[in-house]
Amino acid sequence: MTFPKFKLTYWDAKIRAEPIRLAFAINGIPFEDERVSREHFAAELKQSAPFGQVPILTVDDKLVLAQSTAILRYVGKIGPVKLYPEDPIKAIIADQLISHVQDIESALGAAFVFTDLQQRDAYRANLTANVLPTRLKQLDEFIAQHVSQSDEITIGDLYVYQLNTGFLTTTGFAFTGQPKNSVAGFEHIQKVVEKVKSHPAVAEWEARH
Numbered sequence: 001m002t003f004p005k006f007k008l009t010y011w012d013a014k015i016r017a018e019p020i021r022l023a024f025a026i027n028g029i030p031f032e033d034e035r036v037s038r039e040h041f042a043a044e045l046k047q048s049a050p051f052g053q054v055p056i057l058t059v060d061d062k063l064v065l066a067q068s069t070a071i072l073r074y075v076g077k078i079g080p081v082k083l084y085p086e087d088p089i090k091a092i093i094a095d096q097l098i099s100h101v102q103d104i105e106s107a108l109g110a111a112f113v114f115t116d117l118q119q120r121d122a123y124r125a126n127l128t129a130n131v132l133p134t135r136l137k138q139l140d141e142f143i144a145q146h147v148s149q150s151d152e153i154t155i156g157d158l159y160v161y162q163l164n165t166g167f168l169t170t171t172g173f174a175f176t177g178q179p180k181n182s183v184a185g186f187e188h189i190q191k192v193v194e195k196v197k198s199h200p201a202v203a204e205w206e207a208r209h
């Protein structure tokens with residue numbers, strides 16, 4: 001299979017780019033993993049980026065694509081491993097996983113709107129005691145009901161994996177004071193994490209990053 005020349009531009013962070021990087025890795029599609037500083041982005045890229053934000057994917061040095069989940073769906077369609085399933089029901093299951101994980105990430109990120117530290121702490125305490133356990137339980141039950149037990153990986157699974165390895169553990173739970181392995185209590189989430197983690201291309205990617 002031949003592919004265009006790809007360059008993925010983001011910060012030196014996982015957050016919105018990592019599921020895309022993993023989708024490339026699982027498919028064996030070569031890409032330039034460009035990691036820019038906030039300063040370089042503001043000075044050189046923000047004006048020309050389609051929506052003034054990263055990640056962006058540059059195709060063959062000319063077409064510039066934006067919006068992380070749109071890019072992920074694209075990469076999930078073009079490779080030999082159909083990470084974005086062709087079956088519409090399987091596709092919407094993957095889409096729902098992505099949206100739910102994004103809702104969790106937004107809830108974590110919303111703590112930043114509070115400049116008053118006492119209010120921020122109260123928000124995070126509620127997150128830890130109520131919001132996160134509820135959201136994670138919903139995710140666990142959804143996976144139990146809808147996600148295939150096979151080795152097949154979807155872009156939705158990549159988001160669940162990213163929730164555990166990226167935002168939630170390194171940033172989110174650190175904020176809320178939760179232990180880093182808080183997802184471990186959720187059997188079905190954990191199974192998805194293990195499925196992705198044990199994929200040879202993902203294991204190889206993690207060993208290098």
Ligand SMILES: N[C@@H](CCC(=O)N[C@@H](CS)C(=O)NCC(=O)O)C(=O)O
Binds near residue numbers: 015046054068
């Ligand atoms: N909906 C967009 C959101 C992108 C976004 O919020 N990007 C942030 C980094 S995670 C950004 O570029 N911030 C710098 C800025 O807005 O100037 C996506 O999913 O790609």
